Amino acid sequence: DGGITQSPKYLFRKEGQNVTLSCEQNLNHDAMYWYRQDPGQGLRLIYYSQIVNDFQKGDIAEGYSVSREKKESFPLTVTSAQKNPTAFYLCASSFGGNQPQHFGDGTRLSIL
């Protein structure tokens, strides 16, 4: 079955640490996205990538970094520079352009 896999489902980070969230898709999608959801807010775009080895900042990229070395994978690193990292993180993929995005089930990140 094709889909998007995010791991882990829950993640805890100590202050000052970097942490990497995994996102893998086997839908043969070209585009991949990372969103952040906070309580009472919509999904806000962190980074997106339309093709391998290329990515662009979204509205809230500060304190985050990404890589796109393979079509299937788009990991997100939450760095220590992100001052308020506690949130629900969602990864999505699509064929690009005006096509619906398919989402993973998310990773909930908490700070210890």
Add this chain to the structure above:
Amino acid sequence: DQQVKQNSPSLSVQEGRISILNCDYTNSMFDYFLWYKKYPAEGPTFLISISSIKDKNEDGRFTVFLNKSAKHLSLHIVPSQPGDSAVYFCAATLTGNQFYFGTGTSLTVIP
């Protein structure tokens, strides 16, 4: 600055009746609009979309209406079923690169 707004955080409807979820946007250049459904602890699932060249798109019990002059989008669910209880997000895009999401409306369908 919220470019896509869902002003009703919640909505309750009797089973069998119509559910109407609303969404407003500010950017008249948006050319593609979508609705997603989300259950707790899961990612959103695509429901239905509409291009700006249309004013209506239908898929089974779900119909999306687009009023470009009012910059307003609505989702109609007829008839509503208890399994429709979820949070519904509308989204809009200009180029297909960045998608802007509303804050969601929590729908409860009462049996």
